[in-house]
Amino acid sequence: MASSLRSPSELSIPSVLFAGGMAGIFNWAVAIPPDVRLQTQPKPKPGESLLYAGTIDCFKKTLAKERDGGPNNRSYAHVCCLFLWIWTRYPQLFAAGMLSGIFTTAIMAPGERIKCLLQIQASTGEVKYAGPMDCVKQLYREAGIRGVYKGTALTLMRDVPASGMYFMSYEWLKNLLTPAGKSPSELSIPSVLFAGGMAGIFNWAVAIPPDVLKSRFQTAPEGKYPNGFRDVLRELIREEGITSLYKGFNAVMLRAFPANAACFLGFELAMKFLNWLAPNL
Numbered sequence: 468m469a470s471s472l473r474s475p476s477e478l479s480i481p482s483v484l485f486a487g488g489m490a491g492i493f494n495w496a497v498a499i500p501p502d503v504r505l506q507t508q509p510k511p512k513p514g515e516s517l518l519y520a521g522t523i524d525c526f527k528k529t530l531a532k533e534r535d536g537g538p539n540n541r542s543y544a545h546v547c548c549l550f551l552w553i554w555t556r557y558p559q560l561f562a563a564g565m566l567s568g569i570f571t572t573a574i575m576a577p578g579e580r581i582k583c584l585l586q587i588q589a590s591t592g593e594v595k596y597a598g599p600m601d602c603v604k605q606l607y608r609e610a611g612i613r614g615v616y617k618g619t620a621l622t623l624m625r626d627v628p629a630s631g632m633y634f635m636s637y638e639w640l641k642n643l644l645t646p647a648g649k650s651p652s653e654l655s656i657p658s659v660l661f662a663g664g665m666a667g668i669f670n671w672a673v674a675i676p677p678d679v680l681k682s683r684f685q686t687a688p689e690g691k692y693p694n695g696f697r698d699v700l701r702e703l704i705r706e707e708g709i710t711s712l713y714k715g716f717n718a719v720m721l722r723a724f725p726a727n728a729a730c731f732l733g734f735e736l737a738m739k740f741l742n743w744l745a746p747n748l
Contacts, residue, residue: 560638561631568623568630575626576619580606583685610689621681621696629674637666637731652739659735660728667727671719676712678719679703 581602588594596602606614640662641651654662671678680696683703692698703711 557635557639561635564631564634565627567634568626568628571630572619572622572626576622577603577615579622579681580615580617580685583682587686614689618681618685621677621684624696625674625677625681629670632673633666633670633727636669637662640665654735656732659732663731664724664728666731667723668720670727671723675716675719679712679714 581599584602584606585596585599588596596605603615606617610617638651641654641659644654644658644662645651677696680699680703683699684692684696687699692702707714
């Protein structure tokens, strides 16, 4: 019965980690990340055309070169994000989401750096890294741990507010879609998919500007931006205008809805399975 279902805060740590891991698997199965390529493609010289004509062109070229759509580590961070998820009032939920963003940065920052560099070399055809591990080795050899964690501050600027918005909006939408007298745990699969997908949209609406800055900074040659994201921001606005902070918007939003709908569906199904399993053990 719905009334016997427990929230993540009532389950053991291994159980919530399992549910978070399932969410990550569902998310990874749907997500294809072309946004970094769009965000970092250089401004064409006179007489030249853009490397990618738009989102669809980027998808086609990415899939033609890389059948797996490129590395994507964001799904792994859902384990930590969902571990810290508590169902409570919205301000507290927003704060819990922001806290999860801080914890996941330790995982996200190096992975984001590696992902961006590998995606850029796949776009340009200039192969420097044989794979993720080779990328880590070279970065560490060139600049130590600082090179591996380059862009950590911008990852925090992206994930802390975006994660707060992510979990708060999902819970708000679930409550909004729940009929009177029913529990959110009784929502239909289409409702869960809609709430999860829209949570992804809300998340990325907040995350895109710092994500653009992060991608540019993490893929830039060493020393290009001595003052960090401030130099990146000044250059982007000076050369491409304020709208450049939303480069890759279409690609991100096209991915955000299905990927996060799948993510939360995986989490909800795992939670229902764990609630069914507990009394039957």
